[in-house]
Amino acid sequence: MARPKDADPEQTRATILDAAEDEFADRGFHGTRMVAIAKRAGVTHGLLHYYFDSKDRLYEQVVGRLFGRHRDLFERLTCGGNSLTPRDLVLESFDLFWAHPNQVRIMLWEMASGDDRVERSMKAFYDAMAIALSTLTADTPRTSEPGRDPRDVYVSILGALVVYFFRDPAIKQLFGANRFSDEDRKRRRAHMAALLDLLL
Amino acid sequence: MARPKDADPEQTRATILDAAEDEFADRGFHGTRMVAIAKRAGVTHGLLHYYFDSKDRLYEQVVGRLFGRHRDLFERLTCGGNSLTPRDLVLESFDLFWAHPNQVRIMLWEMASGDDRVERSMKAFYDAMAIALSTLTADTPRTSEPGRDPRDVYVSILGALVVYFFRDPAIKQLFGANRFSDEDRKRRRAHMAALLDLLL
DNA sequence: TCTGTTACTAACAGGCTTGTGAATAATCTA
DNA sequence: TAGATTATTCACAAGCCTGTTAGTAACAGA
Incomplete structure (x- = not known):
């Protein structure tokens, strides 16, 4: 019909x-x-x-919608001249990822492929990360200590941030059935905050 | 001809x-x-x-060869009744990933898909991680502090370990042309070691 | 009420991809 | 030296996937 x-x-x-x-x-x-x-x-x-x-266009729309949410978040965080601290970036991104896990998963596919099919859409996210990184570089006194290159710190935090959302069987098994429960969210978020305290 | x-x-x-x-x-x-x-x-x-x-069989062979190397490494590390410490697991895996970056990249595709096409091949790696995790759980006194659940620590380290090898444009840009140089390897490895000191 | 537009389906065309099978040339064996 | 075996190519079959096109029902406006 x-x-x-x-x-x-x-x-x-x-x-x-x-x-x-x-x-x-x-x-x-x-x-x-x-x-x-x-x-x-x-x-x-x-x-x-x-x-x-076309399939390509549809994919662009999907990605655009997901990363548009992220861009809006960053704009909100930096409105009124507020600077985007690494801590904000990470914890707010965590919340956003939790609300829209598909975003991390699509990011993951893109990170795997490494081509820039959606580079334009992800640009806002990358730009925000770059801003946070510059803050990190400026604010972190331990820069010159061995193993403390801010780029490494930044990449490690990024890894810790996204890896939790992967659908990997091992991770799945680790957290069991109540994964992605609210209790789970609180625990993981607290861990991310603790990690930031240690590293920043 | x-x-x-x-x-x-x-x-x-x-x-x-x-x-x-x-x-x-x-x-x-x-x-x-x-x-x-x-x-x-x-x-x-x-x-x-x-x-x-078939294509499937070929893929299995590829994955089998890569993860076979990892399994051999674990066997070597644990031979003679040595226990596999988390530190060993991470740093040795880092070296192996550096020598065979395709392994991480294929792992990444698998983690993205989440299906268990190659579960059998990756089982050795997962098992080793499980062993390391149990060590971690037993040896880490800070288990009950907030944000210190050993599972979270473990997942974050895993994330930090693999994320560096992703072909993501942002990461690529961050480390520039001399990425994957020997100097780069030393720096990143030192960072991983420092991260382990902080978290374990 | 008539006509045009919009949302939607069904069927199909064309191209791409995997996999097969026959043919072929170099080497091994008797 | 003849016959069997092995590594390899070429051409093709069959199915799958995307994208197109013609058709159709509901609704809107005149």
């Missing part, structure tokens, strides 16, 4: 975006099939092209 | 495995094409099937 009574293009569009986000996060760009997205969204795959033209 | 004078099946097999390893590390399982591997190895793609049957 075509055009059911309650047809709402914006709703359909969002449903497709959601389905695409899940599929891309699960299987990466090359691993996802347009028909799989369509099936998840409950439509035929022709409709994906009707709304989003 | 068929069968050139210097034909050496073991050599050809290794060449194909090397090419496949590079391609899979670059583009992940779904992103790599058999013909691309063949081209890289300087053979036709029919030959890949002659040696390795």
Whole structure:
């Protein structure tokens, strides 16, 4: 049938975006099939092209939506001339990742591929990291101690920040069934804060 | 032409495995094409099937070879009843990753996908991590302090350990052209050691 | 009520990718 | 030296995936 009574293009569009986000996060760009997205969204795959033209465009939209949230967060944090401290960056990002785990997972696929398909979308995130890094370099007195290069500190924190969200079986097993529970969130967040205290 | 004078099946097999390893590390399982591997190895793609049957089998072989090296390392470290300390695990793994960066990159693809296609191959690595974790849990007195759950410590170290090898543009930019130089290796290794001192 | 537009499906075309099979040349063995 | 074996290529089959196109039902405006 075509055009059911309650047809709402914006709703359909969002449903497709959601389905695409899940599929891309699960299987990466090359691993996802347009028909799989369509099936998840409950439509035929022709409709994906009707709304989003091509697979590449759809992916861009998905990534853009995810990283747009991050960009908004950074703008909020730095509005009124506030400087973005590394601590803010990390803990706020943690909260955002928790709310939108697909973002980390798509980041992970991108970090694995290393090509700059979505470089423009992730630019805001990278820029924010660069700002935080410069703060880090300026504020950290232990810069010249061995093993204390701020770049290394920064990369390690980044690793600790994102790795928790990976779907790796070993990590999954480690935290068991109540992973991603609220209690879990509190514990991991406290750990990240403690890590920042140690390293910054 | 068929069968050139210097034909050496073991050599050809290794060449194909090397090419496949590079391609899979670059583009992940779904992103790599058999013909691309063949081209890289300087053979036709029919030959890949002659040696390795299917794409899946070839991938298994690649992963098996990489993680086999890791398993050998662990066996060496624990031979003669030595216990595998977390410190050993991390620093030795660092050296191994440095020698075989494709391993981390393929691990990354696997961690992204989260499915257990290669679970059997990675089992040795996971088991070693589990052993190290139990040591960590037993030896670390600060277990009950907030933010000091040994599982979190362990996951953060894992993140810091692998993230450096990612091909992410931001990280690439951070360390510039002399990344993966010997000087770079020393600095990062020292950082990992310092991180272990702080966290363990 | 008629006509045009919009959201949507079904079917298909074309290209790409994996895998197969026949052919071939170099080497090994009898 | 003849026949078997092995390593390799070439060409092709079959299926899969993306993207296109024609058609259709509901609704909107005149």
